[in-house]
Amino acid sequence: MKTSGLGELEAVLAVARHRSFRAAATDLGVSTSALSHAVAALEARIGVRLFNRTTRSVSLSEAGVQFVDTIAPALSTIRVAIERVGNFRDTVSGTLRINTSAGAAKQAMPLLIAFLRRYPEMKLDIVTEGRLIDIVVDGFDAGIRLAETVPQDMIAVPFDVKQRFAVVGSPTYFAQHKPPSTPEDLIAHDCIRTRMPSGAIYQWEFERHGEAVRIDGKGALTLDEPGLMLAAARAGLGLTYLTEWTVAADLEAGTLVRVLEDWTPPLDGLCLYYPGRRHVPAGLRALIDMIREHADGRRACRERPPPKGKARGARR
16 A cells, blocks of 8 residues: 555544554555554654554554544545546546637537537537647647647547648639649739748648649738638639638639649648547547547548449439
């Protein structure tokens, strides 16, 4: 048994309760010698004899009576606190604090809503910001970011949704400018530039057939928020570089037109990430399991062959 801290106090209470070292040792599941050593070590440290011992009996000293009367309720409170905290290990309840970006939060929101519906005793406290922070230092349980930005010392759980970027502009813009056919053609276009949380200007990234290109497009407008970039592109102020998810509704509605699609291959998408594998709260474990469950479902759908007679492109 432990010979310091709560172990010693539990030993004193057990001996006081049973008036016997042997019975107290049996109750605690330790040897009589270990129990006697724990009590003796505590008495030596505080410089007071807590028990009067004879070959036939054990009784509390006057100091021991006062000591036991004081620590018994305190230890009871501590046991209750430990039990309540332990419930978080097994019960899907409590609050999860998650740090993410606004765009990632929007993409993850359907799954997070489904999580809260499945576990009504859970609460999510989601903080969105552009900069990448240390989630441990800032008191978060987990983060949600693009896989390429997850710190290497974190455990990452992919959502299994590939991410692609898209270069888009309005029909009005393309009525006055020839669409680019290569990334180098962007030099002749007005680009809505992206300022990163660090203050640096983001260079648009492209890749095709193993050839990687970065373009620092020029333009009159620099922004740091995707919604504003969309509004500027719709207004015909230039081309913008955003995720497919962000521009999907505009592409479907025809308010934006995509170019250079063959230069933007799929990338690893969102990941939930968290520090270490030990003592993961039940709520976070449940969210991890749900993300993996949804990812497995998507993979199964992709791998499932179409029903006979319903193959893509088959005549009806």
